[in-house]
Amino acid sequence: MARLALPKDADTANVEVAGRSVHLTNLRKVYWPERGFTKRDLLAYYAAVAPALLPHVRDKAIVMKRYPNGIGGAFFFMKRVPAQHPPWLKTCAIEHGSGSVIDFAIVDDVASLLWLVNLGCIDLNPWYAPCDDVNHPEYLHFDLDPNGAPFSAVREAALIVHDTLEALGMPTFAKTSGSKGMHVYVPIEHGPTQKEVWTFAKLVSMRMAGAHPDVLTAEYKIAKRPEGRVLVDYNQNRWGATLASVYSVRPTPHAGVSTPVTWEEVERGVETEDFTLLNVPQRLAKTGDLWKPLAQSRGRFDLAPLLAATHVA
Numbered sequence: 185m186a187r188l189a190l191p192k193d194a195d196t197a198n199v200e201v202a203g204r205s206v207h208l209t210n211l212r213k214v215y216w217p218e219r220g221f222t223k224r225d226l227l228a229y230y231a232a233v234a235p236a237l238l239p240h241v242r243d244k245a246i247v248m249k250r251y252p253n254g255i256g257g258a259f260f261f262m263k264r265v266p267a268q269h270p271p272w273l274k275t276c277a278i279e280h281g282s283g284s285v286i287d288f289a290i291v292d293d294v295a296s297l298l299w300l301v302n303l304g305c306i307d308l309n310p311w312y313a314p315c316d317d318v319n320h321p322e323y324l325h326f327d328l329d330p331n332g333a334p335f336s337a338v339r340e341a342a343l344i345v346h347d348t349l350e351a352l353g354m355p356t357f358a359k360t361s362g363s364k365g366m367h368v369y370v371p372i373e374h375g376p377t378q379k380e381v382w383t384f385a386k387l388v389s390m391r392m393a394g395a396h397p398d399v400l401t402a403e404y405k406i407a408k409r410p411e412g413r414v415l416v417d418y419n420q421n422r423w424g425a426t427l428a429s430v431y432s433v434r435p436t437p438h439a440g441v442s443t444p445v446t447w448e449e450v451e452r453g454v455e456t457e458d459f460t461l462l463n464v465p466q467r468l469a470k471t472g473d474l475w476k477p478l479a480q481s482r483g484r485f486d487l488a489p490l491l492a493a494t495h496v497a
Contacts, residue, residue, distance in 0.1 A: 188231035188298075190224055204272050204295040208302050215254035215306065216439050223254075223302075225461065226433060230301050232465040234294045236472075237308075237431040239479035244310040245276040245288030245318070247426050252304040255435040265289045270299060276315035280424070290315060306435045307362070307442075309426035313378065319423070323478060324381050324487065325369040326389065327361075327417040327427060331401065331409065335364070339450050340399055341414035342366045346447060348392050354485050357475055360456045362434035362442035365414075367427060371477060371484045378423040380491055385418035387494055392416060430475050431468075433461050443467070444474035 190197050190211060197208045211224040230237070248262040263286050265275050274290040291297050291308065300308070312321040328341050345368045346356045354370045361367055372381070386402070393402040393416060401413035409415065420427055428434060432442045443459035459467070477483055 188228045201295040206298045229461040233431045241310045242292045243314045247309040250304040307432040308429040327420040328366045329415040331415040332411045359444045362440040372487045373484045382421040385421045389416040389418040
């Protein structure tokens with residue numbers, strides 16, 4: 185793990201990272217009032233986990249969610265990279281349906297990571313596809329939203345998703361959302377479009393909800409959604425949507441981190457509060473990156489035959 189050396193009492197600092205200078209500001213600003221964690225703590229965390237985090241966000245557009253005054257203040261989304269950005273920062277130009285082209289920031293090294301976090305970005309929200317091919321995602325995923333249910337029900341829902349996908353031959357990887365839910369991902373081979381992946385995720389989610397109506401719902405309309413059933417939110421697979429990245433800190437009171445977990449840990453009763461910016465670097469040093477396969481080209485699932493069999497393709 186990398187260590188960010190910052191002057192203890194300084195509120196600003198210039199750090200050199202691989203020949204790139206990053207100006208860091210408001211280091212003493214408290215981002216988590218209940219815990220006393222500061223912007224300095226947030227930056228130090230991201231520097232520590234960067235070796236594991238960067239392969240998962242590299243070459244992907246980042247949607248910035250900025251909390252300039254910490255979790256208790258107002259936040260805002262920002263897609264277009266600010267005009268005043270370092271000359272070495274890579275950007276990703278994506279054309280949207282309206283015809284407008286938006287230049288997103290890309291986080292591909294420690295310097296760009298620190299620069300982005302310094303803007304007040306607590307969590308990182310990358311696209312699901314690489315910048316050079318934004319219509320073809322690298323994974324299929326299921327976002328499990330408690331929807332009023334306890335986290336024990338979220339764990340049960342995750343195991344249902346795992347068993348369902350495993351029966352289809354899919355490799356599955358779980359992580360806490362860092363907030364209240366869980367995410368289950370499947371690394372897929374290049375080929376299916378984002379719309380095809382979304383359609384398949386919807387089909388599987390509806391079938392799982394139909395088979396386990398006491399635990400799950402796939403009803404997207406809030407007015408029709410039964411409370412207390414975990415929502416399998418397939419709609420997060422749509423083009424342009426994002427989820428918090430693996431190892432992303434979340435703006436929760438306990439400073440939770442979206443953390444990879446084994447299926448054995450899910451079965452044993454892992455809690456989302458188990459992982460914070462204080463202990464995840466130590467966990468990483470012990471376990472390594474449990475999600476390393478998601479950042480590799482080999483071992484990905486070929487979704488095309490299932491798409492053809494379900495008439496999605």
